[in-house]
Amino acid sequence: MFDRAKQILIAGFCINLCIGILFTWSVFKKALVINLGWTNSEASLPYTVAIITFSITLLLAGILQDKFGPKLVLITGTIFAGLGLIASGYVTNSTQLIFTFGILAGGGIGFSYACLSPAAMKWFHPSKRGLVNGLITAGFGLAGVYLAPLITSLIASYGINYSFNILGVALLCIATPLAFTITNPSENYVPVSSASAVKKTEKEVIIPQTEMCWTSMLKTSQFYNLWIMYLCASSTGLMIIGNITSIAAIQADMTDAAHLVVILALFNTSGRVLAGMLCDKIGGLKTLSLSFVLSITNMLLFPHYSTHISLIIGMAIAGLCYGTLPAVFPSLTAGFYGLKNYGTNYGVVYTAWGVSGFIGPVIAASAVDTTGNYQLAYFYSTIIMAIAFVFSLFTKNPKKQSQTEPNVMQTRTKKATA
Template identity: 85%
Template sequence: MFDRAKQILIAGFCINLCIGILFTWSVFKKALVVNLGWSNAEASLPYTVAIITFSVTLLLAGILQDKFGPKRVLIAGTICSGLGLIASGYITSPTQLIFTFGILAGGGIGFSYACLSPAAMKWFHPSKRGLVNGLIAAGFGLAGVYLAPLLTSLIASYGINYSFNILGIALLCIATPLAFTITNPPANYVPVASTNKEEKKAVVAQAEMRWTDMLKTTQFYSIWIMYLCASSTGLMIIGNITSIAATQANMTDAAHLVVILALFNTSGRVFAGMLCDKIGGLKTLTLSFVLSIANMILFPHYTTHAGLILGMAVAGLCYGTLPAVFPSLAAGFYGLKNYGTNYGVVYTAWGVSGFIGPVIAAAAVDSTGTYELAYFYSATIMGVALVFSVLTKNPAAKTATNTQPEKNESLKVNATA
């Protein structure tokens, strides 16, 4: 069964490598503006709609996979993503691309992404939950590293329309067959326990919760606010990399900064997942938030190439912490039985942050001509997140004092989340 667990993990990682195309939209955007003569607003709107659709469908997919299992939902998601990309190659107007990429492909990505972590976590012992989440999420972040140069080459050779077609066909041929391999473990499956004494202490008794019960806990609102604040800061940097480089360091070509951020974003997901298993999710978030606040305070002083590399690396590392730790928090606080739905509700914070981050940056630049005010606002909201990370307590701690795990093994969850 452990070999089967590793197969699920590898397949999930590879599927995320295929569907992580949202990180490469800047390449498409540039081609739409330069090659097709679209305005920046027209070229940005499909991406904005895709983020919204991604967030909404992730919640819907979480509900469906809790009920029907991950395989069918995941297959539908990869097919929808591939067809959406292929259809994007035949568009003739911004409105059409909003539908084909923003809604069809964006929805398919949400359906696919929602199924991978829940399925993988059920195959592994709770003491490995952070690492599993980190590795699965790393595939999504790593996609930008190879897709950005690949798409640049494809667009230069075949044009943007054929590039959409090629990407869609490749996704269908690679991700869809892998989707058939993703399943939940058998009902009587018990993950292999760790031999590490500290990791064994990570397991305590806690009842599974539905989303309606989750909303009655104060911890949910703490998690939601922390996710909102941290994501807003990360997306503010990610969405303005090239503009920040041009404004602060007079860099006209900052494409390599995108790759650097993507690499550290990926590394952050794996490292944070491992750290989460060792010291707990809340402590991991606290360390990440402190580092992010320091980075935002220092960002106005990154006026050289080396300084911007450092700033982008730290920003990527901190942002990468989020998709590794927050799924573990949701699973550890509220169980795995209804995890798809529960995490879908938590993930709405990321969808809202997609508005806040760009608004912070736009307001700062429009009013002052620089990003310094955006850094100040980001440091402030990260301070709010830091307070919540320190004050939030794991509900498992209280539950464990009133529960006898030896009488109900099915109630075990990861307290280190």
């Protein structure tokens, strides 16, 4: 069974490597503007719509996969994503690309992404949820590292239209077959911790698992705490991600900062794995608190990053902090409200990310339009992250119960044999 669990984990990672194409849009945008003469607004709209569609369909897919299982929803998602990319190769204007990439591909990516972490977590012991989420989502973050140069090469060789076609066919050929392998374990499957397998006689601390539906989740204060923390942290992360090259040009007079995108992607990926491991060791809320403190410090220092080296450091820290979010928040959602309705529950929590997609860019645009630089954006982001940090300190597990008796299992055994 453990081998099957590893297969699910690897397949999920590889699927995310394919659908992570969503965050390489800057490469497409550049080609649309330079090669086809589109305006920046026309070239940005398909991506904006894709982000919105991604958030909405992730919630819908969460509901469907809770009801029907992940395989069918995931297969549907990869097919729509592939077909959306292929269709994007035949468009002639922004309106058509909004539909093919923004709605078809964006929706397909949302459907696919929604199924991977829930399925993987059910195959592993709760003590490994953070690491599992970190590894699964690492594929999504790592995609930009290889896809950005690949897409650049394809566009240079075949043009943007054929590049969309090639990428769509590749996604269908790789991700869809892998989607057939993603399933939930049987109802009687019980994942075993490696530690408990080695030391069966050790004291067991039993934490009852509370299963909540989304309506019950909305009645808990912890949900709103999670939502606000996710909103604040992702707003800051997306503000930096969406303005990397502009920040480099203004603060360090760098005309070519494309390599910073790769650096950010690498540390974003590393942050997901490291935060997942740390989450398993010290808990999700403590991991978030550490990340928020690091992010606050980074935002305070960002106005002073005026050299190439200092910008690399700043981007690396921003990537690590942003990578913490997709690793920790799924684990907290599952830990607080259970796995039975996890797809729906996390879909509701994830709406915070969708809203942050508006807040981050607005903060940056307002700062630049008003002052000509990003210092005001850093100031606002510092305040936002301070709010997130306060919420991380006062959020408690709604169902956490500790068993302090030293011989819980022995007591149960005696009662059973009495």
